[in-house]
Amino acid sequence: MSELLAIENVTSGYGESVVLDDVSLRVNEGGSLALLGRNGVGKTTLLITLMGLTRLHGGTLRWRGEDLARLSTHERARAGIGWVPQERSVFPSLTVEEHLTAVARPGPWTIERVYAMFPSLASRRRNFGGQLSGGEQQMLAIGRALMVNPSLLLLDEPMEGLAPLVIQELRGIILDLIATAQTAVIIVEQHAKLALALTENALILDRGRVVHQSTSAQLLADPATLHRFVAVA
Amino acid sequence: MVAHLIGVLFDGISYGSLLFLIGVGLAVTLGLMNFVNLAHGAFAMLGGYSTVLVMSRYGVPFFLALPVAFVVSAAVGALLERTLYRRLYRASHLDQVLFSIGLTFMAISAATFVWGPTQQPVRVPSFLQGQVQIFGLDFGAYRLFLIGVVVVITLALGYLVERTRFGAQIRAAVDNQQVSAGLGINVDRIFCLTFALGSGLAGLGGGLGIEVLGLDPTFPLKYIVYFLLVAAVGGAGTISGPLATALILGVFDVAGKYYVPEIGAFVIYALMIVLLILFPSGLFGRRA
Ligand SMILES: Nc1ncnc2c1ncn2[C@@H]1O[C@H](COP(=O)(O)OP(=O)(O)OP(=O)(O)O)[C@@H](O)[C@H]1O
Ligand SMILES: [Mg+2]
Numbered sequence: 413m414s415e416l417l418a419i420e421n422v423t424s425g426y427g428e429s430v431v432l433d434d435v436s437l438r439v440n441e442g443g444s445l446a447l448l449g450r451n452g453v454g455k456t457t458l459l460i461t462l463m464g465l466t467r468l469h470g471g472t473l474r475w476r477g478e479d480l481a482r483l484s485t486h487e488r489a490r491a492g493i494g495w496v497p498q499e500r501s502v503f504p505s506l507t508v509e510e511h512l513t514a515v516a517r518p519g520p521w522t523i524e525r526v527y528a529m530f531p532s533l534a535s536r537r538r539n540f541g542g543q544l545s546g547g548e549q550q551m552l553a554i555g556r557a558l559m560v561n562p563s564l565l566l567l568d569e570p571m572e573g574l575a576p577l578v579i580q581e582l583r584g585i586i587l588d589l590i591a592t593a594q595t596a597v598i599i600v601e602q603h604a605k606l607a608l609a610l611t612e613n614a615l616i617l618d619r620g621r622v623v624h625q626s627t628s629a630q631l632l633a634d635p636a637t638l639h640r641f642v643a644v645a
Numbered sequence: 646m647v648a649h650l651i652g653v654l655f656d657g658i659s660y661g662s663l664l665f666l667i668g669v670g671l672a673v674t675l676g677l678m679n680f681v682n683l684a685h686g687a688f689a690m691l692g693g694y695s696t697v698l699v700m701s702r703y704g705v706p707f708f709l710a711l712p713v714a715f716v717v718s719a720a721v722g723a724l725l726e727r728t729l730y731r732r733l734y735r736a737s738h739l740d741q742v743l744f745s746i747g748l749t750f751m752a753i754s755a756a757t758f759v760w761g762p763t764q765q766p767v768r769v770p771s772f773l774q775g776q777v778q779i780f781g782l783d784f785g786a787y788r789l790f791l792i793g794v795v796v797v798i799t800l801a802l803g804y805l806v807e808r809t810r811f812g813a814q815i816r817a818a819v820d821n822q823q824v825s826a827g828l829g830i831n832v833d834r835i836f837c838l839t840f841a842l843g844s845g846l847a848g849l850g851g852g853l854g855i856e857v858l859g860l861d862p863t864f865p866l867k868y869i870v871y872f873l874l875v876a877a878v879g880g881a882g883t884i885s886g887p888l889a890t891a892l893i894l895g896v897f898d899v900a901g902k903y904y905v906p907e908i909g910a911f912v913i914y915a916l917m918i919v920l921l922i923l924f925p926s927g928l929f930g931r932r933a
Contacts, residue, residue, distance in 0.1 A: 463827045489829035497827070503820040506813055514813040515828040560829050 415477070416441045416564060416596050417462075422471030424461045430469060431457045433620040439564065444590045444597045446607040446628055448642050449617035455600045456498050458617070459566045463495055464488055490517065494562030494595075498569050500553040502541035509537040511556045519561025526555040529585060547578035554585075565589065567599040571606065579606075586610055604642045608632045616641045648782055653900050659788035661895020662795035663857055665888050667850035667868075668875030669802070670843020672887040675876050677819050678836055680730065681738050683745040685847060685872055686865030687752035692718045692848025693860040694756060697765045707770055711852050718848020723841035730840065731833070749865045756862035767855040787856055794853065798846070802884055815839060874913070878920050880927020889928050890920075 417439040425431040431454045439445055447455050460466055462473065464485040473480035475491060483491060503511060512523050527534035530551040536544060544552060550570055557565060570586065571579045587610055590597050601607035608614055608628040616624040616631075618641050624631065631638065671685040692714035699705040699713050729748075733741050773790050776783040806812040817825045818832050826832045851860070858868065874894060879887030894913055901912030920928070 460827075465823055465827065484833075485823070485826040486829050486831045489827055495824075495827045497824055501821050501824040503817045503824075505816040505820055510813040510816075513810055514817055515830060517829060556828060 414441050415439075416443070416475070417480075418472075418474040419458075419462075420472045420474070422461065422473065423469040424457065424466045424471075425469065426457075426466060431466075431620050432461065434471070435617070435620070435622055436471075437615055437622070437625070439596050439598060441563070442594050442596055443613065444599070444611040446604070446611040446614040446631075447598055447600045447617065448604050448607065448614060450642065453617045454620045455617055456568055457620075459495070459568055459598065459600065462488070462493060462566065489515075489560055489562075492561070492563035494557035494560045494565045496550075496553045496557045496565065496567045496570060498572070498600075500546075500549045502544065502549045502552050502556075504540060504542035507538055507540055508533055508544070508552055511541060511552055512559045515556055516559045517561050521558045521561050523559070526558055529558075529588075530555055547574050547582075550574060550578075550582065554582075562595060564596045564598065567597060569600050569602060571601065571603055579603075583610070604638060605632065651782060653903050654896060655784055656788065657896030657899035658892055659785075659791045659895070660857065660899055661892035662792050663850055663854045664871050664875055664895055665891035666795050666798065667847045667854065668872040668879075668891060669884065669887050670840075670845075670847050671872050672876035672879055672883070673839055673843045676880075676883065677815065677839055678730075678734050680734060681741045681745065682730070683742055683869060683873075684748040684752065684865065685745075685843075686867075686869045687749050688718045688722055688844040689847040689851030689854070689868070689872075690752065690756060690860070690862075690864040691721060692845075692851030693855050693864065694760060694765070694851075695848065696852035696855065697760075697767055697860065700767065707768070711849055714852035715845040715849040718851070719841040719845030722844025723837055726837050726840040731836065734836075749869075752865055753862045760862070762862060765855065765860040767860070769856055791853060791857070798849075799884070799888060806884060811835075811838075874917050878917055878924075878927060880924075883927070886928045893920075 415438060419435060419437050422435045423430055423433055435458065437445070447458065449455055457466055461468065462480070464481070464483065468481055475488075480488060480491070489495065506514060509523070512526060516523070527537075532548055533551055533555055536548065541549070541552065554567070554570065567586070570582060574582070583606065586597070586599070589595060590610060597611070599607050599611060608631055611628045614624075614626055614628045614631040615622060616637070623641055624637055626634075667686075667689045670688070671682060674680050674682050674685070695714045695717040696707075696710045700707060700710045705713065725748075729744070733744055736744075769787055773787045775786055777786045777789060778784075806815060814825070814830050815835055817830060818835050822832050851864075858864070871894065875887045875891045879890035893916070897916050898909075898913045902909035905912065
């Protein structure tokens with residue numbers, strides 16, 4: 413499998429403060445990684461470091477062999493990173509359809525395909541972002557990121573605050589994405605078991621450092637480690 | 646009596662249309678970049694002088710001089726945005742105010758140096774001079790023309806912002822810059838283009854407005870309060886808010902000066918204070 417993303421000895425944070433300390437990881441084309449850890453350990457910071465929204469104090473970010481850190485935020489998205497932010501951050505002044513068209517880039521993902529994947533978005537295409545339910549906002553945030561036609565999808569706690577039924581639906585969709593599409597995925601989740609069931613590889617962060625790295629199956633079979641570093645399993 | 650009232654309304658609306666045309670760019674920079682650009686009036690003045698210059702020096706007809714005013718102000722706006730303004734997007738509002746006031750004074754000195762302190766004349770085409778009779782009432786032809794131009798531009802602007810992909814990207818950037826950039830929208834480019842558009846419209850308004858507002862080097866200071874009111878009371882980052890505010894401002898300013906000349910100049914300030922108390926985030930404000 414060829415390497416898509418490599419993070420090597422990355423130290424980053426906000427302004428002078430350092431959150432991530434010497435973090436390294438690797439994602440292959442089409443691969444999937446569960447990024448786990450308790451609240452405030454730096455999971456979101458790791459994702460937005462990839463987007464160029466933190467201060468990179470040291471280390472390298474490699475994307476298909478090239479230096480990712482050279483690119484500005486919008487260039488990274490265009491290079492093929494689809495970001496689904498933790499707070500979803502749908503745009504209140506854009507309709508559902510405008511969310512999809514405003515960021516669309518050429519590739520296999522089209523509006524029709526996104527609507528086929530999320531039928532409830534299709535029926536609300538004229539509604540504004542702020543008028544959607546939590547579950548619909550999450551679907552819109554994922555659909556919007558897919559319209560960028562990414563090679564890597566960053567999902568930051570996609571199940572957070574959603575009803576069990578909606579979680580079931582999203583779970584199927586994410587599984588589908590990982591299984592069928594060529595898109596690689598990094599998924600941050602509080603529901604560790606759920607994320608591990610979806611992914612090949614797993615990584616645990618604790619206070620900005622990598623404390624565990626294995627396949628997801630191995631971590632699932634290691635309740636002691638899960639218990640030690642991850643809130644609820 | 647009724648004829649007077651209609652006349653005052655008409656003058657007020659045409660005056661307000663002009664204020665909107667010039668001020669809408671300021672509302673956009675305030676809403677999109679969160680930048681307090683007190684030099685906005687200088688772009689209008691630049692458009693005014695461009696109009697006078699190409700007409701008197703090169704014999705360009707008035708209708709061609711107006712697009713030139715738009716292009717010159719837009720180009721200078723884009724240039725200054727790239728080189729100066731963008732450095733101050735994250736600065737405090739005090740820094741922005743000091744910078745843009747400094748720029749205003751430089752523009753005033755430069756205009757005085759090049760064109761002198763006197764009012765510049767503009768010769769509008771003969772069919773725009775005089776009056777037009779509609780239903781037995783006399784309307785200034787130039788003011789009708791002014792309203793027509795602003796109606797067309799407002800519709801085009803509304804279409805651009807509400808119906809096009811570029812407009813959706815502008816709104817996305819106003820809502821959330823980081824997420825917009827994180828989804829591949831080139832926010833820097835959008836800032837530059839909208840700044841240029843706002844400056845260009847101010848320049849067009851400056852050229853169109855010579856006949857109504859006059860043109861001399863103090864222009865950017867004399868009218869900045871009006872433009873700021875249009876942006877602040879209207880609600881930064883919208884189009885309908887500044888439009889409504891500019892029209893109210895125009896009508897009440899004209900009416901105040903006509904009906905109560907002793908205190909006429911103060912009427913709009915009282916009105917704007919009341920409006921701001923009633924609608925602290927602007928008439929159609931999105932930002933709290
Ligand atoms: N914009 C910011 N400026 C300064 N510090 C921040 C900022 N965002 C996060 N932090 C700090 O960085 C640390 C890591 O935060 P981060 O959001 O990456 O954690 P997380 O693992 O995603 O947590 P959660 O599970 O709650 O989402 C925390 O101590 C947090 O206070
Ligand atoms: Mg987080």
